[in-house]
Amino acid sequence: MLEVPRTLSTTSSSACLASRTTRKANGVLEARQLAMRIFEDYTVSWYWIVIGLVIAMMMSLLFIVLLRFLAGIMVWVMIVMVILVLGYGIFHCYMEYARLRGEAGSEISLVDLGFQTDLRVYLHLRQTWMAFMIILSILEVIIILLLIFLRKRILIAIALIKEASRAVGYVMCSMLYPLVTFFLLCLCIAYWASTAVFLSTSNEAIYKIFGDITTCPVTGKTCNPETFSSSNESRLCPGAHCQFAFYGGESAYHRALLGLQIFNAFMFFWLSNFVLALGQVTLAGAFASYYWALHKPDDLPAFPLFSSFSRALRYHTGSLAFGALILAIVQIIRVMLEYLDQRLKAADNKFAKFLMTCLKCCFWCLEKFIRFLNRNAYIMIAIYGTNFCTSAKNAFFLLMRNIIRVAVLDKVTDFLFLLGKLLIVGSVGILAFFFFTHRIRIIQDTAPPLNYYWVPILTVIIGSYLIAHGFFSVYGMCVDTLFLCFLEDLERNDGSAERPYFMSSNLKKLLNKTNKKLAES
Template sequence: SLTLVLYEQLSAQIVQDLVQSRWYLLGALVAVVVVCFVYILLLRWVVAPVVWASIAGLLAVLGFSVYLCYKNYVYFKENPVQLVQTTNLKGYAQSVFSKHQTWLAILIAVALVLLILLIIVIFLRAVYDIKSTIFFPMFPWVLQCAVIAYGILVLMLLMSIGESAFSVVNMIVNLLGFFWMMFFISGVSDMMLASTFSTWYWTFKKKDLPFFTLTSGIFRTIRFHLGTVAFGALIIAIVRVIRVILEYIDHKIKKFDNPFTRCIMCFCKCFCWCLENFLKFINKNAYIMCAVHGKSFLEDCERNDGSPEKPYFMSKNLMNILGKKNKQA
């Protein structure tokens, strides 16, 4: 076929270009080997400056790449190029990189890499000591994907029943269960990581850090704190269900176009949104305190509420930065 012939011509062109540029490729390979050798020697003598300079340089290159990809994406989207079919390798590359979709895909990929590297750099020290935490977020993500798939399946089954009081009640109950499971998985992962990093933080000599630090955090969470996480997740799930119901009511009453009802609904939705975010903040801090101290959910919520009587914990360095002092008893 014509497509097969075009691909054969393109393959032949690639081989021909590689043969013609073999000496340039060989020179580049030698240069890379020399640079790597020099880099290794520098790491042998000045580790910290070289490592941090490399990280800063990589982040700078990725940041500039994101900017460049965005500029090209905008340019080719506003100025589409008429593509000409060709078997020339250079022309084929130009046709590919003249599409704004190509630059959008590269932009997303580079931005994700930059974001991941930034997160790793921020938590570099703890993650360096506990390397398994890099891959840990994959497991909650897989579990949440499974819950989403199950929720979609249940939703399809409920929709097949038809509209009735029974189906509406089942919809609300299953919606509550769906949100409860999602927040429960997220809370369990937060608790496990909090338990792991609290062990790292309170280990004075990092070389004495247990080998199975993450495993120990997972075990402690499953053994002692699942009820705590379930209770906190249930609170947020109930508020989320209320928000969904309000959104449904708002969708139904839009046809009346009543300013008073719009104002009331806007107030209710805003209140529930603020309440949910406040509870998420309280929950996450309660999970952390629970992982550190091993107390119950409500006790950890009461331990530090930010009031003058129960202020949040501040290290001495943070107090010096903020100009705060502990009050004398």
């Protein structure tokens, strides 16, 4: 075997090291230049970004106001469009089925053809279009039957959405409460990040000897930089040096750092869930005071949001902490499952992967259910002031007794919120694109010169979504609160003088309900 000279090997290693160092330096320089250009774009366009976000805020407010008048029209237009789209799908499937009549190979059945990787093969079979036509026809019939039997519940959902717009109009300061939640969440994130950084850097600095492995036998051994120059290792390796290698340690504290980081993450989940719960109870209390006012808005308290916030902190802190604790436990278990899943990816164990996937799916569903239950439990806490367990039980059974109304209201509000977010984010994003790319001739010279026009556009789009989400989260809490109050009103009151209905006149008209005292007067 031909031996490679040591000098040639050393030279080659030095060249590779120099090349890697040069590439790394060039990468750092390019990243720094990119960051400087992005910073320059922000300095010349920040006020236009603020204007775009203000436009998004005004559009969100306008959409919520319009829901008071156009909610019914928007819902029925959506339903008619779904029916028309399905009808066109049935017609298209029939036309394709008729077109393929007599073509070679179109009469082959799906069973005879079997599984094919190229899915376009199935589109040349008449049986495929027949199956599509039957499926779409069944869906069309189901939707029409649901509309026939659920039309009254859809009208109730629309009336509740309109009532929510009125409630938000009377408690306008509720729209600013997401800023309080955002500030408290920032404090939670700051606490978690500072603690995590402290734990990560609380190890001892480990120094090791760096030198040529072929000539220095103690390369990689730990050393003390203060005494290295006078030690035996420096005499054994004249060209070696003692440098920082990493942070580490062998004490009980250092071995417990992973557990401390997990506990820190658990505390972050607990605090953030508590902040969100505080916001939900505060908003629910304010909107519940609107619903249970017999003469709206005369019977509303002077400062409903502030009164609800003070009640939540004074009387319901324990219930909020308990509900947040349950959710935080599930969330930290999900984080640990993700960590274990990353560690098990290298192992070729199909059963372990299947079990991990099942566990992750189960805990994801459990977290969604607990979020839903907590949200309604907080509404009941705001209404009656009962503890968390009692409120969760009462809310769950109340919703189960009205499961069809819950499903209809949930889908209707989801559609309206999705439509609102798409409308706001899309409109502001398109406006920002045309403005920052100098395509609006009237104000073409007003737009600032940019290195990357996508920087302010992307910022405006993300900011618009967050603003719209903040507004619609308040509106969604209002709808859910009024819905639970409406169900409680139906079950506890009968319209008599002693137990009058508190619902609006539109809801009473839909349900053919009247208050006897009001009717007699």
